[in-house]
Amino acid sequence: MIVYEYPFNERIRTLLRLEDLYEKFSYFLQQEHPLEHHVALATIFEMLEVTSRADLKSDLLQELERQRQTLLGFKANPNVQPERLNAVLSELDRISTSLVASQGKTGQHLRENEWLMSVRGRTIIPGGACEFDLPSYYAWQHLPARQRASDIAKWFEPLIPLFEAINIILRLLRESGRPANMTAPAGSYQQMLQGKVYQMVRLSIDESLGAIPEISANKYMLWIRFTMHDGDHKPKAFERDVPFELALCNF
DSSP states (O other): OEEEEEESSHHHHHHHHHHHHHHHHHHHHTOOSHHHHHHHHHHHHHHHHHHTTTTHHHHHHHHHHHHHHHHHTTTTOTTSOHHHHHHHHHHHHHHHHHHHHSOSSTTHHHHTOHHHHHHHHHHTSTTTTOTTTOHHHHHHHTSOHHHHHHHHHHHHGGGHHHHHHHHHHHHHHHHHOOOEEEEEGGGEEEEEOTTOOOSEEEEEEOGGGOOEEEEEEOSSEEEEEEEEEOTTSOEEEOOSOEEEEEEEEOO
């Protein structure tokens, strides 16, 4: 099954972008070739760009506290497993404490590193990080793989509380959705939302069908149009019925 996610607002869109960047960063950090470590470092710069657009730290702290208060309200519910609830509450408390302890603006430690900022300034230029542009960076790329990985991990370390917060918020959001089996007749599906506010829609589809969902939504309606690739990978309408699983997620 392929899972497609569509955010209903800019805040969730930003969190999903950062989650995607973190997955890419984690993969390339574990590799050993200098070019792979270059991608890992460039991905940190992309994270810096995304986080600079909003007061993300404050928003995350508010959301963590809101989730904590919501979960505390379930303590008296006999249908809730107390061990699991307490584990999630402890995780929320730990992450909130770590996020509060991370001082300054997100990524400020990176902005204060002149060498890293010089590398960042060249990486945004196509082909700008060649050895004749950045000889010191070229020399760093020839260090042993373990040392390069250690340097990158050290530069990323102050960002860990931020990504722990993003991880648990998106996890709780995904768990809030109740999957339901749906069918899109002739490749098109509409559902009236009647003004109810959702944060994200998750759609799961059998990859063997070759159907690709194009999703648009607001608080009134959800519309999904399925397409498929032709021989040149140009989208064309998928005109058969499409079975899929749908979950509307909201805190």
